[in-house]
Amino acid sequence: MLGLLRSKTFEAFKKDFDDALNGGNSFALAAQSCTEALMAKFDKGCADAVIAQANWDSSKVRDKLRRDIDTHIDEVRAARLAKLTASYETKLNGALSGPVEALDGARDDTWPMIRELLRRETEAAVSDFSAELSRYELDVETKGNMLSKLRDHARGIVETKTKEEAGRVLIRMKDRFTTLFSHDSDSMPRIWTGKEDIRAITKNARSSSLKLLSVMAAIRLDEESDNIGNTLALALIDGKSGSAANKSVTPSDPLASNSWD
Secondary structure (H helix, E strand, O other), rough: OOOHHHHHHHHHHHHHHHHHHHHHHHHHHHHHHHHHHHHHHHHHHHHHHHOOOOOOOOOHHHHHHHHHHHHHHHHHHHHHHHHHHHHHHHHHHHHHHHHHHHHOOOOOHHHHHHHHHHHHHHHHHHHHHHHHHHOOOOEEEEEEEEHHHHHHHHHHHHHHHHHHHOHHHHHHHHHHHHHHHHOOOOOEOOOOOOOHHHHHHHHHHHHHHHHHHHHHHOOOOOOOOOOOOHHHHHHHHHHHHOOOOOOOOHHHHHHHHHHHH
């Protein structure tokens, strides 16, 4: 009889707990109020049963019911936190992926704009996520770890998308060179008259293509300065005019170094 009472009480708890959560109650409040109410109901049922059977010991059955309730609460909490986390990760992915795909714009302010976007979207997401987590009354360490992981996820989105775009950089460089070489400053198809400065047009198209490579050559999320642009220009544009015939790699070749310093 006590086993049946425990089973019915547990099923009633699951229903009441689910209804409370769907009704907008905070997780912590719903867990506490439903647990107290159903345990009190179980105790009353046990009291009536013990009166009928004076030698029954309900303590073990009660302990099992409480363990079942606590386990269910933990499982529901884990599932809801996983769903909540996934929703914020999805929001960040939508907010960050598109702008990072625009890296092929290759402007001087490309990375400052991406850093600002990352900062703004991350702070907004972390703030809202923190408010949601407060409804679960998590301990400080657990909450801090979850917020930290969300920040890492946001940064990871930018890094992953940057690497994906970098994998297509050669195709984009070729497209940019072709576009600039075959179109004038008004983006109209160039009409060749024989009077054009081919060398200047070629250098401009090549410089713009290398600018694209410079932007995509490194992930710049920490505002650290580098010489990538200058190194590429020196090695692949300026350096070509003085030593076009020498194609061997020498110790002075900046591209032969293991770093961009």
